[in-house]
Amino acid sequence: MGRRERQVLLGNEAIAVGLVEGGCQVIAGYPGTPSSEILPSAVKWGKKWSVPMYAEWSTNEKVAFDQAYAAAVVGKRAACCMKQVGLNVACDSLTSATYTGVSGALVVVSCDDPGPHSSQTEQDSRRMAWLAKVPVLDPQSPAQARWLAREALDISHRFSIPVMLRSVTRLSHARQVVEVNGPPPGMILPKASFPRDPCRWAATPRFRFLLHAELNEKLRKMEALSNRYARAFFPSSSTAEYPLGVVASGVPALVARELLEERGFSHVPFLEITMPFPFPRKRGAIFLERCKVVLVLEEPDAFIEVHLQERNKVWGRMTGHVPKEGELLPEILDASLEKALVDAGIKKRARRNRRRDALLQRAMEEAKLPRRRPTLCPGCPHRASFFAIKRAFPKAIYPSDIGCYTLGANLGVVDTVLDMGSGITMASGLYHAFQLDGLKRPIVATMGDSTFYHSGTAALLNAVHTGSRFVLVILDNGVTAMTGMQSTPAWDHGPDGSAAIPIPLERVVRGCGVEFLAICDPYNLEDMVKTLKEAWQYASSPEGSVAVVIARHPCLLHEPKAREIRGPLPKVTDRCKGCRYCLEQFECPALIWDEKGERVTISEGLCSACGVCLLVCPKGAIIRGEDG
């Protein structure tokens, strides 16, 4: 067992430490920024402290939830981790699991992404917890998250209910000095045993009604806990009414206290809420009673704000004191505090230093800072695939999906991105909608390999079954790349290195009823263009159906060695006429515009030697180094 030590840990690592210290033995998840580091870190600490654990990257979040839930049903302590939109995928299970409860412990870690930095929505997992009637803990810092992860396991076990630990990007990806103790000496890990109880684990609606009452009773009892977690601060014991109080939770609570202190307003009454659901009604009511108004600071949406009872005393997102969207960066929180302090009459409006702001803006303009947008890496096989698709079907509709390849939007080959799996469902839906009017438009859908395993199969089955006609390109780089190189079901090992049974993509595709399946290497552009055209020919022929092309080439970040075998770096010859075609249509970061020479050069530091640009240049001006 471990000994006391202090380490600088990422918020996600701190959560993992707390889970393992709390006796978590089963952990499942699907990678998604900002949640991805929790699972591998739990594996690491479990190994270090010799805690027998089972860990898996599941095919999707619903599967992950169910894996952990099953373990918790038989008495184990378990956790599943996902990002907020992943929680949507697991929601069906989540809402049902609160009714049945668990016998061991189940912690659902859901990471929100105010901003958003890497997500399609700014949704608030606490609202999902409310919908599913799951108690939720909302830590402020990595150190507190580690402690609350352990608490969450204990609470889950004590009340036989799944508990959500809600994180946000600025917590998951914050680093802090955290105490790491390891599991307590002599920790007893429960043996799996199945308490057969069909009225619970297989409850019919009549029993569901009873379970619902049981759930509500659990939540009522837990309110005492949430009241105990809530910490109110008043500058004095005076019973006089304060002109303004601040209610906050999560990272904004930490930042708001810092800002109030900085401004010399640390005497403003402050209520910190650590467990927003079930809502600490008593603490909230007492705090409100002593303040004329309160400002609520929380992320990413209004939750505490809607739970505070005296609506006319509450300022927040619904009253315009806090922006309704975007991350609560310190300067934005500061502006909200400023507005509240002024509106409450305790402070005069501060004057902005306009001269400084104007000069800063002028400096920025003069420096002509380049606009940077995220882009695919040099040598990324997806870039080659997108280029081939564009060349084969310049006028198609391009539904796409979630992953690195969403950045294909830069190349004009991503028209829609709805959610995981929508590349296929959108393609199928678009086909049927156009078909109604007798219109035939080429539709080329793209989806990554991991996304396909995650939620492509149900979509593809449906598309084939309903007679849709489109080309699906599965961008198979062999890894869940965007989130940091996690495994897919095509791998022969899991996150802890134990053996796994690889299930090749093509077998799954064939199993969905697909007749046309071709595999190509996108680095071989001409071949891929030809294959794509054949695929569409099949899809649009009378006896055709969905055609699938697997564009297979490993992610270069994941298999950097591949670079050494590709040969010498390409170079640009004098044949380059500066037409900028490669820059605009291929957008490789290693292709640099040389202003003086009015032509393109290749950055040796960035180039991966993939050689695809040789095939892209319309003038044939790029050649392999040795050829020159």
Place this chain on the structure above:
Amino acid sequence: MDILLAGVGGQGILFVTSLLAHAASRRGWPVIASETHGMAQRGGTVVSHLRLGRTHVGPLVPLGKADLLLGLNEDEGLRHLGYLKKGGSLLVEEGCGKLGLPSVKAYIAMMKLKAESVPAARKAREIGYPLGANLILVGKAASLGWLPFSQRELEGALRELSRPNLVEKNITSLLLGFSSCETGASTGPCKSSLQS
């Protein structure tokens, strides 16, 4: 002490964040930092916020409060100029000398900033280890007295964090920042980048 590190993906900003956090933690200081991960990392701006020796503060440095801004890339350094407090310190990769632009100079003067640039990328290439540019910058900042750590402390932290095969290269880069790195004169900016 509040530090902001700015650059682009692939420059090793996360490594420098870990290094400084680790050095502070070895001293027993509280540390909280914030990093950029995920999609934003793919070729976009990468920023780390680092708060050393402070308790009960959030993970982000508020605008106008940073003591030190390290720009691993000149443009990204300048982009985050507003984070520096009055009298703060600015150290950027030399780039094309944009620190010498009249309005940038005027802002630096108005805010009483201490500003320096270093040809870290060139120095790193010269020793055949381009990835070491970030550490050259760290060494330089420390030698200017802008970081609260001694050479020995940084070396110790770096040894503990580096992959075994890179320890010596990393140490060499760090020490290069301490010793031989002349500070770039703030001359006029080069034309090509201004037109891009």
